[in-house]
Amino acid sequence: MKIAINVLQALILIMGAPLVRGIIGRLKAWIQRRQGASIWRPYADLAKLLRKEDLVPPSASWVFRCAPIVLLGATIAVAAFVPVVQSSALLASRGDFFLLVYLLALGRFFLSLGAFDGGSAFGGMGASREALVSTLAEAPFLLGLVAVAILAAHADIAGMVTWTLQQNFFNISAVHILAFTSLAMVVLAETGRMPVDNPTTHLELTMIHEGMALEYSGPSLALIEWASAVKLHAMLALLIALFGPWGMASSVSVGAIGVALLLYCAKVALLMVLLAVIESGMAKLRMYLVPDFLGVASAVSALAVIFTMLVKR
């Protein structure tokens, strides 16, 4: 029964990802006083792309063709890590947070390779920028998760979530607030959102993630878009699970699961509103300022780790 629920969790994350993207787009449009597209539009986009022809540049090798597949596979694996309605997930006990971070890195790495392989100038530029951003984002990502892991005395996501569930909501510790701040900054950087990268830009010189996907078309592009949506949803779910998991089902009953699902939707909605506000409110940072942004995230996460020592005293 638990396995069924775990599969359900993973499906929610994977299938609900385009919906999350659509809602965020609609919220941003509403904040910017535009009409905005329907929230189901990303599904329509994916369906349209799957029907189209897959054009491959003549100079590309097998890397170009299988990069989207590896990216989607890695991201789906990450989605299987994250608990949604109960404090376990498909793979949550099989690997620790290092595996999660580096699965994401694997997908990103292959996408960059594919972009290089595509042979276009903008692909290469986007790939090199992505390399910079992800290198700098790795430290705060890991340190933030390390801080939470030290407090929880568990390295796997399920253990961390279980520990957090047992804490009193009103005893928020300094470590958690700092780790949340730095991980939130990392989420913005990793998923290519403002102020690090503009997901709706059409100016190639400002693209990071979009630049890497520029050469792809048809089903490959569909896979890449879907993978980035799943990444966003999974990281939001990770934030919720690590820092606000209260309400997760403790028993395997329909009622508890239903309640947990509703609560999860509410929390994701909150995070989506926050994300939309931040994206609409901040201008994109120029490239040489992105290291400063991630430097702040690193310092905050380093401070979180230092605070774990102070707390344990």
Next chain:
Amino acid sequence: MILLMPLLIALLGAFVVLGFRNPRVATRAALLTGGLEIASLVVVVWQVHERGALQVGRYLRADGLSSFFLINIAFISGLVLVYASGYLRHTGEGRFSSPRWFYALVFWFLFTMISVCLSANLGLLWIMMEGTTLASALLVGFYNTEGAVEAGWKYLMVCTVGIAFALFGTIVLYLAAVKAGMNPAAALDWVSLMDAAPRMGLDPHLVKLAFVFVIVGYGTKIGFVPMHSWLPDAHAEAPTPISALLSAVLLNCAMYAVMRYDAIVSHATGSAFPHTLLLIFGVISMVVAGLLILVQRNLKRLMAYSSVEHMGIIAIGLGLGGPLGLFGALLHTFNHSVAKSLLFFSAGNVRHNFGTLRMDSISGMSRTMPQTSAALVVGGLAIVGLPPFSLFISEFAILSEAFTQARYFVVTLFLVILSVVFGGFAYHFLRLLGGEPNSVPPSSKLIPSEYSVMGIAALCLICFGARVPHLFSVLVQEAMAVLR
């Protein structure tokens, strides 16, 4: 009631003077108010001498120590006001820069300084001390020149930060008092703290911590090295009467605050710790300022560094303790202020006549400005501590105390620095006074306001150098008794 008079007169005077737009009327109003102010201060001092400590409400109190410093304020402010009436005769109307603003700010400044000396509550002391910084900042930047604005900004910033540290020290002392069981409402009252000090001494760490912050904080206002960076700039760029007020009165008020804290801490934890700190700061200030005097090029900066040096001497006297040391320190606050005022007044004349204060562009003063030269000579000889001037007496007292306590290191440094300072002043002043006059000043005649105050100051120096008047000595003894 008597205690309130000086405060009220100063406050009301500030507002009244502001109302007169005509500079001459404003000046006369200011002089009148100044006279009333001095009279009320003398009354307070006399009453304290006759009847002992006076107290009004919970926050104002005058005892022997306060009255001694009040005499200082009264005397110097009188001299300064008279001098300023002549000095400002050429200043016109401007935003914050006209004579009426000058006098209004001076009276506001006097109000805050008198409140410092009259406050019974350490919190009020802090508030008023910060008030002195605020009141004098606009006076320092009075001339809107680049140097004045820079000096004013630096003064404001450094002193506010320093005072913030003093606030922290006050809070820590309050904490120590409350922890020792004092009633929180009375834990900032000086008299109650003196009574409860032995109880506070059971937890000496907090009290010592408080004193460290207080001496660093109020030491910034005194001008101890290394917190002195604002002092040469502020004293040099301010108008001459204000330089005299700053050097002669404000530094003494800050020293007064440190004396009050020193008394509490000595009663609580023994005098070894606070006095050692005072000695360290005093010696360092004396040495650094004394050496820097040699390389000065601006006349008023030279005198500002001399103020730092003398504050160091006073701190040494306090730090040595003992009857002679304390007597010498207290007497020195008065003597130094008189001599420094004389020097600053002469510098004002120099500036007025030569247009500059750079010492290498002035020479031959003895021929072109005989009276000012005489004043400079008298002031210079006094400030380096030569007999028959009064500073010799106070410095000799401090030195004797050092000898009695067998602190030969302090004695040696003291004498060495005194010689160095003597050499520096001799060098600078000889260049100013001797040689061929390189420019003929427009008019070298002193106007009555100028020569009268300079004459009074010089006379005071000589008389006090011959023999400290008995009444004065009694007042100093009463001040010392407060600190036991």
Next chain:
Amino acid sequence: MGLVEIATGKVLSSFSVFLFLTILLMVVARRISTSVLLFSVQSAIIAAEVFATGFRERLAEAYVVGALVLVIKVVFIPRAFFRLVDRLKTPRDVKASTTPTQSVFIAAALIYLSYAAVHSYGQSVHVPEDALAASVALILTGAFLMVSRNKALMQMLGLLVLENGIFLAALTTTFGMPLVIEIGVFFDVLMGLLLMGIFTFRIRDTFDHLDVSKLRRLRG
């Protein structure tokens, strides 16, 4: 009033963390208005702390002081700053002498330093370590801002942060000083800011810029 109890308990236990966050964000801010907003948030947190302390210790004075903090430091002073920035017509960037990355690491080091300092002294005084460390960190950060920012306005802000730290230290150790003294301190801070404002106008008029690192005429 169970909810109020919970709220005060929460405020008292975790507010210092939010203060650390404002410290970290303030040292990386690139515009004066952002720094002033962060100062406003900081003062609001401290005001909440004052109210919570007043509620728990049943001190009526604390409410007055909290209201003063709210009115003066959260509303009045930031608005004065914004108006000052407008009227000075100065470029709105913060002339920092350290890059944001360096600044935030220095700030993190200062926070750690304040914890170390409080730990050795905090034994004799029974106060929550977090709050005292937050106040020391505020003092150190204020000093750091004054030293590393070259704009006159930012030096004023550094002074305000320093004063916030001292106020917080007073609050956590002694639950505030007598009311009259607190009011006097506020008044002094206000007057000080007024004067500094006047002086920034003078600096701008005399020097045509507000860069205090270039005020180096007087030396020696």
